[in-house]
Each structure stands twice: as structure tokens, then as C-alpha cells.
Amino acid sequence: MVKRTLIHPVLFSQHFSIDPTRLKLAGLLDPVLNSDTKLFIDPLLIAKSKNPLIKTEGMAAVTAAFNNVIGLVDMSQSETDAAWKGAYKALDLDERSETCLGYGGASTSGNSRPPTLRRSILRTAKEIITLGEKNPAMIPLMGLFEEGVGPDTLSDMTTNFLLSTLCEITENFCKIEGISTKKFGPKYSNRELPDNPYHLGTPVVLVPRDLLRDLPLAADWSDVSRVVMQIDEIRDAVNRMFGNIAKASVADKKKAVRKVALSSLDNLRAVLAAVADASESYDEKADLDGLYQFRAVLNADRAKFNGMVSAPTVKSDVTLRATVNSMIDQFKQLVENNNMWELLWYGDVPRHERASQLLFFAVCTVMCAINNVDVSPETNSGGGPVDFKFSTGFRGRLLVEMKLSKGAVEHGYKKQLETYKAAAQTKAGIFVIMDVGGMGRKLNVIRKLKAEAEARGETTSDIIVIDASRRLSASKR
Template identity: 45%
Template structure:
């Protein structure tokens, strides 16, 4: 994975006031880091953007109606009609909208053929029931375990690219952003361009913020389940599928609801209606991922980043450890003694783990710029993606893994972090626990594991706990 340096907002790069994008209802994307948000086709007709709720939704439906018609007449997999449906189901990743799990890279990629076939088979199953609503495609993230939100988002982007281009072109003309002829899928469009660090020019497509979500339906389905269970037939079928299971897992409940939803055309239509009713876009006010807070820090800086002490990175890894510990101390101080803890909560519930990671990254990145240190968020080094890798040159590497207290803290420290260290060929790492008040005995357990390693003469990762529990306002603290 390429390193991320100097994350750049669209507004900063093109000299556009961020307020202009807000007024237009558009996301101000990072141009060199994918935003962990996804276009949900269910939200298209709910959008406040006229182009989206009229032209785009119509185009989306027509696009997938062709696929539905081809599957309806297909007699067997891989016959002519099936192949036509396959061609209509374009799973290539459009690199133009800056959404998804790309981490530090926005380059497009193609998805495995087996995922495409799984979507086609499930669609065929639904069509065989007698259902024909092209928006069935939006449910694939719920019905198919291997179909992620990025897949659904990219399918939707491909289907409505002309409308997203029109929205982008209108905004850029109104705000003096230069446009260039850009080829997307064999068609030429006028779009703004971003020159990445490798010298590539990447066309940019802007996306309305009210058509994106932070989670796929499959991972955020409690409201959908409750709505669907109001239908007596679906409720009875779900209970029958779960009969004999004392405590069904989430996967088992999803499988039961899937089977119930595919019981008949009427069941499916009701289920699809429940999905449409209960899905909502990513809320900037709640900011469950901390994305908007990240943008604010990147755009406006963060107080307290200047350090009196100088760092000499030529001294090697231990000096990088000192820099890393200082970034964590700064984050810890603002969470525990300032008001930054408020950015880690949605009402009375902790935000997703991603929120603390993004906010810490924004702080650490600004800190690293001042000290000519590279930071790679979610760097994949063979053992899976570590949260952060700090490096200076090839050999000097320090890892940071961040876990929320309600998560797999013990496994993360005992097993996961060790895999990452081995994969990255370093034994220097810091394990950060964000404590929301539900840490329990996990801290004692990981401290015991650390102590045992030290007693055996092994190097053990440092443990830092950050108290993110709600605090009284600064004026009321003694």
C-alpha cells in the first residue's frame, strides 16, 4: 500500500471555499485517501438533489431492468441471456468518487468473478419468485456475505455516472474549477483533475452527501429486521427457521430473514419496502466515523502540535518511538483533559472504532509533517491491515494498533499485533486502548501477558490507555 502524505481535500486543492460544497450538498472528498462512505442506491430517490431523485434514479432502474430481463429469459447459467446479464453487471471500481476502503490508494480494481456470479444467482432466485423490481440489486449486500458496500456503491456509480458528472460539471463551472476531457468507461466527460504524487492525473466526480452511508445494510440491519418482522408471514417464517436455536447468531438471524424474504413475491416486496423505509444517509451531525471532524482538522489544523523538543530521526527506531509516543500523548491529552472525547460519542453510545482512528490520524499526520516522518494508515504488511505504521526509511518502523474497550482487546494485543510485527519485520509497536468505560478485566489481562513476555526476556509492546468516558465541561472540573 502506498504511503499517505499530506491528505488533500478537494476544496483545498482547487481553492474552493468548503462552504460552497456544503451549500451544494456535496461531499468535500479527500483526493488521495478513500473516504469510508458508500453510495447506497436505496437513497437515490430520497435525495434532495433534483438530478439524483429524478434522472439518476430512473437511469439506475433502467440499467438494472436490462439485467433483470436478461436473467428472466435465461434458461441456464452461461447461456446467451446470462452472459448479457453478466455484461450489464459491471463490478469494476470507478476511481473517480474517492469513496470506499481504499486507504491510501484510489486506484480502481476489478472484483472476482465469483462475486458477480453470486449476485446473478441470487437475482435469478428473486426473479424466479416473480419479483422484478430492479432495486433488488441494493439488497445484495444483505443477502450475500461476500458482497460489500463498496461493491454496491461502485455498481451504482457506474450506472449513474452521467448524472454525477453533470452535478460535478455544474459545480465546477459555478466555482471556477478547471475542467478537462476525461475518459471514463470509453466515454469522454469534462471533469476536474487531480495530479497524484506519482504524476498520474485522476478525474474527480463529486457525490451528494445525502446518498452515502457508512455501513452496508448487512451490517446495520436492526431497524430493517424490526420493520420486516411486523409482517406476520415473515415473522412466522423467521421463527420457524430459527426453531431449536436457543441463541441465534447474527449470521443465523440474517439467513433466516433472507429465507423468509424470499418466500414469495409479496414477502420480497414487503422486505424491499422495509429496507427503503429504514435506510438513511450518513449524518454529518452524528459523524459516527469522525469523517467530518477529520476534514476539519486537516483543513484548519489542530492546536498544540508544535513541539519544543527536536527529533533526530537518524538515531533510528527508538527516536521514532519517541515521536509516536508524543503523538499519542497529544491525542490522549486532548481526549482526557480537553473536549475531544465528545467527538468519540454519539449521544450515550461510543462511535465506531474508525472515528478514534481517523481523528488520531489527523493529529499524527500533522505532527509527522513537521518532523518529516511517514505515516501509513491501515498499512497492509502481509498479516492484515495494521492501524498505523510510522517509518523513516526502510528499516525504522513503529506500529500502532488502536482498539476500543468493548472490542477484542486481549486477542488484539496477544495475537493480532504480533502477526503485524512479524509481517513488518519490526518488534516496535504501541497498543492503544480507547476506554469507553467497558474495559472490565481486559486491561489486567493484557498487562499480565506483557509482563510475562518481559520476564522471558522478550520485547513486549507498550500499552497506553486513553480514558474516553464523558467528562464534565472544563469550567466545572476542579
């Protein structure tokens, strides 16, 4: 799978010059056209969607697709007969780039996932059918039982079965809003769809927000464990297998749940019901990953960022560092003195580290754009660690790593940034700590590491602390 690097993010609403609130009112995600948003369509949310087309046509299409796969597997007598081959073909796991969702998949070849994965899913389905269960809900929950069935797989599988309905939703919205469209052929039900200028020959397919999660529940072990372990029979059986389940690895726990769930029809049905009932869409109000805050900053009035940073007169590693330091200082001022810290909290709970990183990325992007500064922040849009590589029109590079104070600060400074610098062939780095509490002795530790490295003659990363702590409202101060 190709990982996209995110530079100069462009939202659907920005490219097609529409008010982003129109998408919000329609219950649709405003996608970033030139990268992927780390959200996924969870098949378990289809039945709960408030979108009328999803509730009717979409639900019917997905149920029919799952029933078709189950029916063919049930008929099959061997993995070489026509029924098995039909089930293999019907279980469409091809990647879908049109929705701009996921970890950064860019392939549309249809060969991105190995045939062994489809066969594994079908074999488990056959085992479940033999046990006596033909509920189509087993297919969306294969992430519980199969290694390699991750969030992208579940999301793309569901998108393939929903594609015709999603295309209809997109076409209807574009007609209402007067967005230019064109036909992309029978693959997209001959619907009139908007063209994605950053992915030639590919339309944009809009997705209802209430279908989205940061991870599909069946692929998120922390949620699965919480839900499944509430079932007495499952919890007791798994505990008997491990003695102390806290010491078992995630892979071991997953195998144990698979074994216990498939040991009896009652256990299987209890697991299917519990997980299906527990799935909830991404909480937009809490927005713990900052995905909607990110969009709000990109769409905000840019005039307030005017004059915050100046373009260097010459391009060099020295002026690059000065420019980036200036952007970090402006970000620090916005957080500490202009109430931007509020975007990093949900009530008394600090938003995730990714929220701070996305906020910083959005602010830097807007500052550079409004002030015509030729310094590009970029980041990997995938699911791994997020860092920022700043560059200008020459070979200079400067890496910025951002961590929350309550996280693995020492590890971030000592290991991660050094790894990134080696990969980028640069020794220039800045380490930013967003102080939301829980700092303890971490700052002293990394300052000591920095001093020891400098004593050895090594180049070290600068350390900057931004006070992102929660303040009292003005009326309570």
C-alpha cells in the same frame, strides 16, 4: 482488490485550494484523493436524495438500468442466449476508483469481480421473476440473497449506473468554484472533470453526501436482521427453521431469509418494501465513525500544533520511539486537558473505535506537517483492523495499536499487536487505550500479560492509557 495504505492524506478541498464549506453547502463529500473513505453509495438512498439532479436524471438512469437488466433476464430462455448475455453485460460491477470511496479498491481493469458473481445475481433475479415479481428494486437488494455481494459491489454497481449524473454534478460544481478541469472522454460523458494527481489518468467524481452510508443496508446484516425480523411471517418462519436463531451463524440466517423470502410472492414483496423504507444515509451529526471529524482536523488552523513535536537530530529506532511518544503525549494532553475528548462523544454515546483512530491519525499527520517532522504515520484504509506504522527515512518501524476501553482490550494486546509486529518485522510497539468507560479488569489483565512476558525475556509493547471520558460542561462542574 488492492488495499491502499494511507499516508499524508490530501483532501479534495486542500489540493484544489477551496473552502471545504463550499462542498458542504453543495451537499458533496470532500474526498481524500490519495485513499478511499469507508463510505458507500447505497442504491436505496437515490429516491431520498435532496440533490435535484440525482432526484431526476439519476433516478431515471438507475431505474432504466435496473429495468433493462430485469427485462433481459425475463426474456432469456437459457444462459447461453442473447438476452442472458445482454443482461450479463448490462449488470456492470466494474470497480470505480473515481469517487475515492470504499475499502480501498484501486483497480480500474473491469475484471476485479469474478464472472460467477454476476451470473449468481442474474440467476437469483430469474428466480424472483419466475415467482412473479419484476420490481427493479430487487437488484439493489441482492446483498440480502447472494453471498459475495458486499458493500463495494452494491456501491460500484450503483456508481456505474449513476456515473453520467455524478459527472454532471462534479462539472457544475467545478465551474462555479473555478476548479481546473479537463475532458476524460465519452466514458465520462465528455464532461470537464478535475484530475486526480494521485491516480494518473483518472478524474475525481464528487458524490452527494446523502447517498452515502457506512454500509449499504442490504449488505449490513445487523440492520437487515432488525428490519426483516419485524415481519411476522418472516420471523416466524426463520425461527421455525432454527429453533434458537441466536445460535445460528450469519451465513445460516442469510440463507434462511433468502429461502423464506423467495418461498412466496407476498413474503418477497414484504422484505423488499421493509428494507427499502428503512435505509438512511450516514448520520453526519452523530458521525460515529469520525469521518467528518477527521476532515475537520485536517482542515483546522494548523498554527495551534506548532511546536508540539520536534524533529530528531539523528534517525534511529531510539529517536523514532521518542518522537512517537512525544506525539502520543501531545494527543493525550489535547484529549484530556484541551477538550478534544468532545470529538469522541455524541451526547452520552462514545463514538466508535475508528473515530478515535482517525482522530489520532489526523492529529499526528498535522503535527508532523506543521513541524517539518520526517515521521510518517500510515494506516490501512480498508475495512480491517486499523493500526499505525510510524517510520522515518531509514528502516526503523514502530507500530501503534489503539483500542477503546469498552472493546476487546485483552485480545488487542495479546494477539493483534503481536501479529502486526511480526508482519512488519519489528518488535517495537505501543498499545494505547482510549478510556471511555467499561475498562473493568482489562488494564490489570494486560499489565499482567506484559509482566509475564518480560519475565520470560520477551520484548513487550508499552501500554498508555488516555482518559477520554465524558466530562461535565464548565457550568455544571
